[in-house]
Amino acid sequence: DAGITQSPRHKVTETGTPVTLRCHQTENHRYMYWYRQDPGHGLRLIHYSYGVKDTDKGEVSDGYSVSRSKTEDFLLTLESATSSQTSVYFCASGTGMQAFFGQGTRLTVV
Amino acid sequence: QQQVKQSPQSLIVQKGGISIINCAYENTAFDYFPWYQQFPGKGPALLIAIRPDVSEKKEGRFTISFNKSAKQFSLHIMDSQPGDSATYFCAASRRYTGNQFYFGTGTSLTVIP
Numbered sequence: 001d002a003g004i005t006q007s008p009r010h011k012v013t014e015t016g017t018p019v020t021l022r023c024h025q026t027e028n029h030r031y032m033y034w035y036r037q038d039p040g041h042g043l044r045l046i047h048y049s050y051g052v053k054d055t056d057k058g059e060v061s062d063g064y065s066v067s068r069s070k071t072e073d074f075l076l077t078l079e080s081a082t083s084s085q086t087s088v089y090f091c092a093s094g095t096g097m098q099a100f101f102g103q104g105t106r107l108t109v110v
Numbered sequence: 111q112q113q114v115k116q117s118p119q120s121l122i123v124q125k126g127g128i129s130i131i132n133c134a135y136e137n138t139a140f141d142y143f144p145w146y147q148q149f150p151g152k153g154p155a156l157l158i159a160i161r162p163d164v165s166e167k168k169e170g171r172f173t174i175s176f177n178k179s180a181k182q183f184s185l186h187i188m189d190s191q192p193g194d195s196a197t198y199f200c201a202a203s204r205r206y207t208g209n210q211f212y213f214g215t216g217t218s219l220t221v222i223p
Contacts, residue, residue, distance in 0.1 A: 035213075041215060042116070042213045042214055043211075043213040045212070092153075096205055097205055098144065098156055099144075099211055103152060104152075104153055
């Protein structure tokens, strides 16, 4: 998985609570991404980053925020978790040509 | 709005047969078309990719065919094996411009021994 680590791998949280997912890469990649994967929808981009402190919204960014204070770390925060945010979240990093994915975080909001 | 449309949703092929997965896109600014393979419990892994200046790319048993005028591309898996059973995603992106990858909805491939 090209040196990309996601934590936690599994999490159950309650509706209305904030949740932060972490992504760490050791490849010195400029680009980093957060995707969610849901049946019938494939992988949908939440937010992405093209450098430290440079981030932008993807196609399903509502209810999510991100931060990138170091090249290697990209955090995804669910500001107030809802049941519709139950999903598998994937972090990826890349060179601008290819994207390499982590193992995923399964998040359940109850 | 789905930027990349993928079909079929699922596919069952006999061992030794050919698996074909199709994708279509609308945005002519896309200039990089990768295919990813995902096994259960794992993240997607890059399988093969093509740029629009070529019509075909082959790597082992995997071939991408690209039709720029029709805005379509497809993955062919020759001599399909049970170990190829996985979910396959096509994707499209614009290189070096934020490089957002847009994915198809995935195809679940089962290769029967």
